[in-house]
Every structure is written in structure tokens, then in C-alpha cells.
Amino acid sequence: MKSFKHYDAGTVKEALSVLNEYGDKAKICGGGTALLDTMKRRILPSPEIVVNIKNIPGLNEIKEDNDGLKIGALVTLSELEESDLIKSKYTMLSEAAAAVATPAIRNMGTVVGNLCQHVRCWYYLKPDFYCYRKGGPVCFASGGDNRYHAIMEQKVCVAVNPSDMATALSALNAKVKIEKAGGSREVELKDFFVTLGNVVEANEMITWIIVPKAPSKGTYKKFAYRKAIDFAIASVAVATTDQGTNAALGGVAPVIISGTTDEVNAALDKASPLSMNKYKVQITKTLLKEAM
Numbered sequence: 001m002k003s004f005k006h007y008d009a010g011t012v013k014e015a016l017s018v019l020n021e022y023g024d025k026a027k028i029c030g031g032g033t034a035l036l037d038t039m040k041r042r043i044l045p046s047p048e049i050v051v052n053i054k055n056i057p058g059l060n061e062i063k064e065d066n067d068g069l070k071i072g073a074l075v076t077l078s079e080l081e082e083s084d085l086i087k088s089k090y091t092m093l094s095e096a097a098a099a100v101a102t103p104a105i106r107n108m109g110t111v112v113g114n115l116c117q118h119v120r121c122w123y124y125l126k127p128d129f130y131c132y133r134k135g136g137p138v139c140f141a142s143g144g145d146n147r148y149h150a151i152m153e154q155k156v157c158v159a160v161n162p163s164d165m166a167t168a169l170s171a172l173n174a175k176v177k178i179e180k181a182g183g184s185r186e187v188e189l190k191d192f193f194v195t196l197g198n199v200v201e202a203n204e205m206i207t208w209i210i211v212p213k214a215p216s217k218g219t220y221k222k223f224a225y226r227k228a229i230d231f232a233i234a235s236v237a238v239a240t241t242d243q244g245t246n247a248a249l250g251g252v253a254p255v256i257i258s259g260t261t262d263e264v265n266a267a268l269d270k271a272s273p274l275s276m277n278k279y280k281v282q283i284t285k286t287l288l289k290e291a292m
Contacts, residue, residue: 001040005049011056012207016181018051024202026051030074030110034117043125044118044134059207062086069211077106077114077165090211092218092237096168099222102229112206114165115176116198119254120231121149121159133157133196147276148233151284152267153253155195158274160251162231166193167250168220169209170258171237177208186210193255215239221287234280236287247291252284261292 009015019026027047029035039046053059059072062083069090071080080086081097100106100114123129123140130136141149142158150158170189177186180203192198200206218239224230232251238261239246248258249268257267268288271281 002042002046004039004047006052007049008052008055012053012059012179012205013181015051015053015056015205016179016203018049019203019205020181022047022049025049026202028053028205030054031076031108031113033105033109034113038118041125043127053205067210068213071111071209071211073110073112073205073207075111077109077111078103080111081106089214090172090218092168092171092215092220092239093165093211095220096164096222096237099220099227099232099235100164111165111209112176114163115169115192115209116200116206117162119159120162121157124159131157133159142274145276146274149274149277150253151271151273151277151280152249152257153195153255154272154274155254157195157254159254161193161254161256163250163256164220164222164232164235166256167232167235167248168237169211170248170256171218171239171246172211172215173213173241173243173246175210175212176206177210178204179207180204189256190258195254213241213243215241219291221291223283223287234284234287236284236291238288238291247288249284249288252280261288264288 007018025048029050029052038044060074061072063070077097077100081094086094123131124133129140132139139157150160174189175186220237222232222235224232234252235250237248245261247261247264248256
């Protein structure tokens with residue numbers, strides 16, 4: 001592993017101060033399961049400094065208040081999965097957390113980290129391919145081995161969003177609170193993801209995930225070859241609140257496809273699979289039908 005500086009932040013303000021100083025040469029470390037893997041394998045340029053936020057008090061809380069459910073940046077997937085509050089009122093979030101990787105990873109990995117992880121496109125993860133997502137001129141997957149890639153929203157990159165939690169949280173109209181030195185903002189998950197990543201800037205960090213309303217009904221469905229560990233070939237979440245029923249699709253586009261069930265069904269009917277992944281269309285339609 002390439003040498004790097006390590007900073008233990010005791011407060012959000014401290015962490016933001018380091019991010020402000022180092023910019024894109026710094027990375028936040030919550031659970032570290034994804035960050036340290038990419039650093040060890042030298043998949044991408046390594047940060048000069050890793051900012052450890054595990055010692056910041058309060059960010060490991062799951063709580064409800066007048067704004068809804070709040071999930072702190074340090075809440076692990078296991079903690080979310082096993083929370084009595086989540087299992088009783090937000091069951092679909094417990095289902096989604098339980099579907100992530102292995103128990104060892106869920107014990108360390110955070111919910112926020114699951115949202116912000118890198119795509120798993122094999123061209124992106126190989127140093128030999130200077131693809132569009134890494135600043136290169138071309139997406140190799142669009143004309144190459146694209147069996148696990150996007151069937152919707154194919155633009156400059158056809159890698160899919162790999163996050164289980166993003167699908168479930170999008171169906172619940174969740175927001176993320178993003179802070180930087182001198183201010184903060186809340187971004188709805190439907191606007192959080194963009195084709196090449198997400199909207200968090202180098203000098204910002206996510207502190208909370210906010211779910212405005214508990215669903216009266218909700219479910220999360222995932223299809224993967226190896227249920228015990230694999231990323232989703234496709235995933236679907238459907239949630240009903242007093243504002244209606246929403247659905248979200250994961251594993252099928254660089255972003256999360258979300259909206260009313262009619263909107264998501266219509267979007268799926270217009271799917272345009274690549275040369276090797278037409279099979280994903282029927283899998284996704286079946287998952288959506290089961291969830292609904």
C-alpha cells in the first residue's frame with residue numbers, strides 16, 4: 001500500500017477542516033471496507049491523507065424525531081439490520097442491509113459507505129483501462145463485456161450503481177445531509193447520484209441520512225447469483241406512505257431509477273439493453289412485479 005497520512009477527527013468540524021485543506025487528496029474513512037480495498041489494490045489514485053471519523057460522537061445513532069428517521073454516518077449495516085426500531089417500522093431497510101455482502105463486511109461497513117462506494121465495473125477497476133469514468137476518452141464496457149452493466153440511462157458510462165441501501169432509501173424518498181466548512185445542505189437521493197458518481201464535493205462529508213416518513217408497507221427484493229455475497233444483478237424496492245407508493249430500481253443504471261410505480265414501470269418498458277445483458281430486463285420486471 002502506498003504511504004499516507006492518517007488523521008483522527010474528534011468532531012465534524014475537525015474532519016471538514018482537513019477536507020478543506022487537502023481537497024480531493026483526502027478521503028473520509030468510516031468503516032473503510034471499500035476505501036482500504038481500493039487503496040491496497042491501487043485501483044485508483046491513493047489519497048494523501050485518510051480522515052478517520054469513527055471517534056466523532058453521535059454519528060453512530062439511529063433515532064426518530066419530528067423530521068423522521070435519522071441514520072448517522074457511522075451506523076454500520078449490521079446495526080441497521082438488527083435495530084429494533086428499523087425491524088419494526090422500516091423493515092425494508094433491515095432487508096436491504098441484510099442483503100449486503102457478508103456478515104464480516106456488514107459489521108464494519110457503514111450505510112453511508114454503501115451509498116458512496118465505487119462502481120464494480122471490471123474495466124474501471126483494472127489499471128490497464130483508462131475509461132471515461134477515470135477521465136479517459138471511452139467507455140470500454142459499452143462495446144465489450146457488458147453482461148452485468150446498465151440496461152437503462154446509458155450515457156458516457158454504463159457501469160451500474162452497486163448500492164443495496166440506495167435502492168431501498170430511494171423508494172422511501174430519503175435525503176442525505178451534506179456538510180462543509182461554513183454550511184450544510186440536504187439532497188434527496190433521487191438527485192444525489194449522477195452518471196459518474198454522486199454530488200458530494202471533495203471538501204464535504206455526509207453526516208446523516210434522513211427518511212421523512214415510515215412506510216405503511218415496504219419491501220426490498222434483490223437478485224444475485226450468490227446470495228451470500230454478490231452485488232445485485234438487479235434490485236427493487238417499493239414503499240407506501242400516506243403520500244403514495246414509490247418504487248426504485250438498482251443494479252440497472254449508473255443512477256437509481258425511482259418514482260411512482262407507474263413511472264418506474266414505464267421507464268423499465270423503455271429499457272435498452274446492451275449486447276450481453278438483455279436477460280436483466282426480465283429479471284428486473286419480475287422483481288418489480290413481486291415487490292408490488
